[in-house]
Structure formats: structure tokens, C-alpha cells
Amino acid sequence: MPDDDHSVISARDAKRLFADWKDVPAIVLAVSGGPDSIALMWLAARWRRNLARGPRLIAVTVDHGLRAEAAREARDVKRLARALDLPHRTVRWNGAKPKTGLPAAARAARYQLLAQAARTSGATHILTAHTRDDQAETLLMRMLRGSGIAGLAAMARQSERDGVLLARPFLHISKSQLVATLNRAKIGFADDPTNRDMNFTRPRLRALLPALAAEGGDARNLARLASRLARANAAVEVLADGAERYLALREREASRPGFDAGIAGFKVFDFEAFAAVPEEVRVRLLQRAIDRFGPEGPAELGKVEALLSALDRASATTTGGKRPKLKQTLAGALISLVDGRIRIEQAPPRRRRGD
Ligand SMILES: Nc1ncnc2c1ncn2[C@@H]1O[C@H](COP(=O)(O)OP(=O)(O)OP(=O)(O)O)[C@@H](O)[C@H]1O
CATH class of the missing domain: 3.30.465 (Uridine Diphospho-n-acetylenolpyruvylglucosamine Reductase; domain 3)
Known part of the structure; x- marks a missing residue:
């Protein structure tokens, strides 16, 4: 796959990106309506169409009830899903909205709602559209917080959460590639102003990325660092398994x-x-x-x-x-x-x- 930051993702690229999930029964696609997840829905639908047999895809949008435009954006996703021949559901977060820590609370609620939607539709997997840029931001956030190796490994390509598997096929793809792909296909997407709201940590960190990139610390390098730390973390886990067995044996002896x-x-x-x-x-x-x-x-x-x-x-x-x-x-x-x-x-x- 061409690794140019602005190259369009072809059907053949998509086949490779989604290959790991071709044999699962059903997949929930987490689609907010923003460019990354609209690209996820469009590319996944096209990939599925080219398969003789493959998973059932269900697009799900969470309306957090936080922005007036969210309901309209969810309807736009539904319209595109219909055009792509995909079932779509909107689920609403009705829980209390805390005054502090709102992004974290919204995220926790979102994953719970997505997992619930997956269970009710018989899906074993949820695919999100996290990109290399998200991975770089996550790494930076955790660096600033002083995380250890496990935290600095950032997001895994696949992990378990709330009883379902959360998979991220675009973890090594740049956001600009996804945008270029949608532009080429003439597909519109929503713009969430929260992503630029400087009251939140993530947008403030995102604003630092161009300066870091100018010093050589671009998203590609940061995401690569996260992958290396994931590798180190996996090794430590194996060592911990061995040490645990050894210490148990000592007790038994x-x-x-x-x-x-x-x-x-x-x-x-x-x-x-x-x-x-x-x-x-x-x-x-x-x-x-x-x-x-x-x-x-x-x-x-x-x-x-x-x-x-x-x-x-x-x-x-x-x-x-x-x-x-x-x-x-x-x-x-x-x-x-x-x-x-x-x-x-x-x-x-x-x-x-x-x-
Ligand atoms: N409202 C939503 N409805 C459905 N899926 C969503 C929604 N918001 C985000 N997602 C999914 O999660 C992905 C990451 O979104 P975003 O980066 O905004 O989340 P985040 O708050 O940073 O959470 P995370 O900690 O998981 O990165 C999106 O690409 C999309 O697949």
C-alpha cells in the first residue's frame, strides 16, 4: 500500500486492511459522521461487496446528546449507510453529563453503548476508525501523564472491551489519506467543532503536533514508537507470566x-x-x-x-x-x-x- 500521507486508499488496500476480520460473523462499525469513520464505513462497505462471503456489517452512531447538530449528523450517516446498503442504528446517551471529565465520561458511555449494540446484533467485533494521528496524540497524552510501558504502547490493533473485541484497522493510516479517499469519492462528512475546542486536552495537544513534526517527531514516528513499546510490553507480560509460575512453584516446593x-x-x-x-x-x-x-x-x-x-x-x-x-x-x-x-x-x- 502506498505510504504517502495523502494517497487514496484503493479497494485492494482495503482488502488488506480488513483481512483480519473477513471470517467473523458480524461487525459493528462505529461511525460518528466525521471523516475517519465515514471513510471506515465507505471502505468497509466496498470491501464487503467484493467478498463472496463475509461478515454482516452494522453501522452504529452514538448521539451523546451534547451538540444540537448531532441528531442531524446521525441522520446523514444513516442516509449514506442506506446508499451503501448497510443497516444503521443511532443510539443515544441518556446518562447524566458530568461538569468535569466530560470527554472521558462520554467515551466510557460510547463504548458501553457500542458494545451493547454489538451484542444485540450478534456482532463479536466493533471497528473504530482510529488513525495514526490519534495514536500519536494518545502516546503524547500518556507521555505527559508519565505512563509506563503499557500505557505508552497506546492503542492496540485489537483489544477486548465490555465483552466484545474492539478493532482498529486504520491505526497505521494517516487521517489525510482517509480525507483524500473521501474527497476522491466525493463523499461529504461532518466537522465536529469539539475537536478544536481548546478547553479540552486532546485538541490542545493536537495543536502541538505540527511543531513536533517540524522537529522530526511526526505522527508516523510517534505511532512507530507506540508499536515498539507495545512489543516491549508484550515481552514484559510474557516474563511476568513466567515469573508468576516460577514463584508459585517455589511456594509449592x-x-x-x-x-x-x-x-x-x-x-x-x-x-x-x-x-x-x-x-x-x-x-x-x-x-x-x-x-x-x-x-x-x-x-x-x-x-x-x-x-x-x-x-x-x-x-x-x-x-x-x-x-x-x-x-x-x-x-x-x-x-x-x-x-x-x-x-x-x-x-x-x-x-x-x-x-
Ligand atoms: N459518536 C460516535 N458514534 C460512533 N462512533 C464514534 C463516535 N465518536 C467516535 N466514534 C468512534 O471512535 C473513533 C475515535 O473517535 P475519537 O478520536 O473522537 O474518540 P476519542 O474520544 O478520542 O476516544 P478514544 O479514546 O477511543 O480515542 C472514531 O473514529 C469512531 O470510529
Whole structure:
């Protein structure tokens, strides 16, 4: 596929872009009415038409009830869907609209509504039109927030959310290619002014991108960095799986009950064995256990790092006996270091409050 930022996406390119999903039964296309998702709908419809057998496509638009024009835009999407011979549904977000954190609340509601629409129409997948530019923005946002490797891996090509698979076929495609494709096909799209509203973080970061690109940090490079970090993150996950198995084996060998968290309702690590694991993997192990037993998780990375340091400090102190050397709650989990072992379990409600 030509990798020119403004090149038109051909039917043959689309075949390659959507190939991973040709054998699934039904797909929801998440179509806001903006250029990226209109291109998604148009290209997916054309791809499907050229297949003898393929998934059922259902276009879904979420009306967040936040802008007066949203209902009209949803009707425009419906009209185009009809012309493309695709079923279309508009679903409305009727929930309370918070004064702060509105974009995050709208996003969470949107994914829930899309997942619901997928389930009711028998679709296993939701395709969104996230582009390379969105990926670059996500990476930047997370860099500024000080995320770890997992966060800097940004958006995955496919991930599970609310019980359905969320897939992003355009993650390596530039927005300008999608716009060029629509312009060539003479297909119109909506312009959402929220995308330029400088009251929100994302548009402010988007405005920085041209200056970064001038220094060589264009969306392509940033998205590539996210891919590399995704690769590193996958490797750390595999290492964490191995370390978890190894530590469980140590517990079994020591004939100490309780290593099987599923049965015991808690997780234990022999401190000495745990300390020998690379730090990044130790962080993951703590995160996983806290996630599992802490009802208020996931725990913030910075807090898990602080816990790790506290465990190290506590283990270095010389107080003997079976008294816990450390007892701390995090995200609803109780973490204690006692008798040379780290124990992680759900905190009693009384302790959870003081988190
Ligand atoms: N109102 C909507 N209805 C249906 N799909 C939508 C809607 N808004 C966004 N989407 C889907 O999500 C994709 C990303 O949109 P956008 O970048 O505006 O979302 P975002 O708020 O940044 O969320 P994310 O964190 O998922 O990137 C769109 O290309 C489209 O596929």
C-alpha cells in the first residue's frame, strides 16, 4: 500500500486492511459522521461487496446528546449507510453529563453503548476508525501523564472491551489519506467543532503536533514508537507470566498452602525469590495481584512503584519474628510483608477507606 500521507486508499488496500476480520460473523462499525469513520464505513462497505462471503456489517452512531447538530449528523450517516446498503442504528446517551471529565465520561458511555449494540446484533467485533494521528496524540497524552510501558504502547490493533473485541484497522493510516479517499469519492462528512475546542486536552495537544513534526517527531514516528513499546510490553507480560509460575512453584516446593490465589483468596510471593525478578516484572506482578484482589483497582503505577520501594525498605529492616514488617492498602487490596513472604488479599472494608 502506498505510504504517502495523502494517497487514496484503493479497494485492494482495503482488502488488506480488513483481512483480519473477513471470517467473523458480524461487525459493528462505529461511525460518528466525521471523516475517519465515514471513510471506515465507505471502505468497509466496498470491501464487503467484493467478498463472496463475509461478515454482516452494522453501522452504529452514538448521539451523546451534547451538540444540537448531532441528531442531524446521525441522520446523514444513516442516509449514506442506506446508499451503501448497510443497516444503521443511532443510539443515544441518556446518562447524566458530568461538569468535569466530560470527554472521558462520554467515551466510557460510547463504548458501553457500542458494545451493547454489538451484542444485540450478534456482532463479536466493533471497528473504530482510529488513525495514526490519534495514536500519536494518545502516546503524547500518556507521555505527559508519565505512563509506563503499557500505557505508552497506546492503542492496540485489537483489544477486548465490555465483552466484545474492539478493532482498529486504520491505526497505521494517516487521517489525510482517509480525507483524500473521501474527497476522491466525493463523499461529504461532518466537522465536529469539539475537536478544536481548546478547553479540552486532546485538541490542545493536537495543536502541538505540527511543531513536533517540524522537529522530526511526526505522527508516523510517534505511532512507530507506540508499536515498539507495545512489543516491549508484550515481552514484559510474557516474563511476568513466567515469573508468576516460577514463584508459585517455589511456594509449592516449600509446601506452603495458599499459593493458588483462586482457591485461597490471596496471593503470596516468597520475598527472596520475588526480589530476584527484574523490577519491571515485579511491578507487573504486584499490579496483577492488586487488580485481582483490590476491588478499587487498577492501582496507579506510581503507587505500585512506591509500594515496591516500601517492600524493599521493610525487608531490609532487622526486626525479627512473625510480626508484619509492612501492612498497606492499595486500590482495595491489603499488602503485607510477613515472615519473609508478601501476601496480597482483599482489604477488609475498614482498611480500604484510608487508601
Ligand atoms: N459518536 C460516535 N458514534 C460512533 N462512533 C464514534 C463516535 N465518536 C467516535 N466514534 C468512534 O471512535 C473513533 C475515535 O473517535 P475519537 O478520536 O473522537 O474518540 P476519542 O474520544 O478520542 O476516544 P478514544 O479514546 O477511543 O480515542 C472514531 O473514529 C469512531 O470510529
